[in-house]
Amino acid sequence: MRLEWLDDLIAIMDSATLSEAAQRRHLTQPAFSRRIRTIEAAVGIDLLDRSRKPVRLTPSAGAHEARIRDIAQALRVLRDELGRGDTRSREIVFASQHAISTAIAPRLVCAITDSLDVRVRLRSANHDDCYSLLLTRKADIALLFQLDDEPLEHHGQLVESHRLARDPLVPVIAPEHRQTFQRQTRQGVLRIIGYPREVFLGEVLHRVLKPQLDPSLTVLCVAETALTTAALEFSLAGAGLAWVPLSLASKALATGELVRLDPEFPLVSMCVSALRTTRGNSSSIDSAWKLLTAGDTRPNEVDS
Template sequence: MRLEWLEDILAIAQTGSFSGAAERRNLTQSAFSRRIRQIEDYVGLPLFDRSRKPVQLRPTTLAQSAQIEQIASALRQLVTDLRRGDRVASNRIVIASQHSLTTSLAPRIVQSISDCGHEVYVRLRSANLDECHGLLLSRNADLAIVYSLPDQEALPGEYLESLDLWPDRLIPVLRPEEARILTMGARAELPFVAYPPEVFFGTVMTQRILPALDPGTLALPRAETALTMAALEMAAAGVAVAWVPETLARVGLAQGRLADVSGVLPQCALSVRALRLKGVHGPAEAVIWNHIAGLQGDALAEQG
């Protein structure tokens, strides 16, 4: 049963005449009558009582009118979804984003894409650094937005191309009350929120932050988490110092929930980097890559 046939039946039921239905369906009355005969031949029985004026649905047709309307509506929606699905598939990209960037900068990147009028459907996948690389290499993501160290190369150059977008910093933060005490003098012990050694910020802590502490300061892990947002909240609660990206801490610093103690504790420069596989790219990916390249050095990372 075709969608147009169902709509023909409903047009007669709603207008009460073949002539009114033909006008609604933008057909001549003779063409419309032939199509109704074709529908009835397909079903194998008359659907309308032509002996009455205005034309009325036969009892068997009337009993199914609600179902006919539901089926017609479902078929219309199916056609719309199929057309939209084809458009989405051709304009869809997947961006893998490091967890801390998913919270802070990645939503702004997606919003800037939308603001520029690009009809691209973005799926944002949050993962740790190694998983972002894996999603790229397995072609389960088109682009990745990750943190790196400014002096650190991306994965082997023969596989990936990269863009360094904006600078950031890994800074120590703490609840203001504890921060004032911390800045008053020397510390024999420093409780801090640790990251697992296998994650990116765990490596940064081990290689860049902890070795830079004043000699004689004993760093004591008070808690451990792989999530920078959880580390930030523990610092805001006064559990211990946490090193988090400055862009992630900016709102808490502005609200007075956090204090930046990088004046007395080490910090580390970071770079926000976009990655993609080398080779041929689809139109949507090319548009977004060029758009992201145009954001290099702009004020996006400075927005609060």
């Protein structure tokens, strides 16, 4: 059984549809379906129950989910160690959301490299992709936002998490554009910078923030971006009100380039958490995790 075949099966386990699983594997759905049939031909049994919508693994294949994940993880660790010799044991790969990569990760990385003889690679992606990188062992530690009242979904005992710092999502605008913005709001129009619904902060915006807004206001999304850094720049330019992590906005708030508009508009309580898989970690990863969870390398709690 090839490692990539196991990863294909894991993608199906972690996805709601076959199309989503194909996207995780960076394949078109027809190409992904052909590869699944190749795996089935190799093992001599059907692995998908195609009578169901959406298509899922057969009960007999699904019963081996934990074993498939363990074997894939072990093979990946072995491949890395054989391919890189001792280098891999001294390298740590972080996957973090874009805002965390900009505002928080640099301090964490510096603290770790100052204390340990390791090399760090930082991969920046959206929330779900970071989690996928962690589960597929393409990242050793993930740095993710989570809502204070909603725990992260874990895959059984495969993943552990640790809260690092509070980092609320706050409404900000450039002070020179505040009067214009407030005049438009009094006229019943709320101009905002939005996030696509399929990304984490887009889901927060639609599910958590919008229900708290004055229902008499017409919400006008003047610009949409998946990047919080871009949302920050849009707000600085006067395009509208942006909700961004406080850690990202802190410098502009300190210099007066931005002002906060809470409690006039709601903020969202969030925190930054570190996650790692619980098995197959190198000694360097274990040491870095101890530093993160001990508090010495943790970012300061952001004062909301």
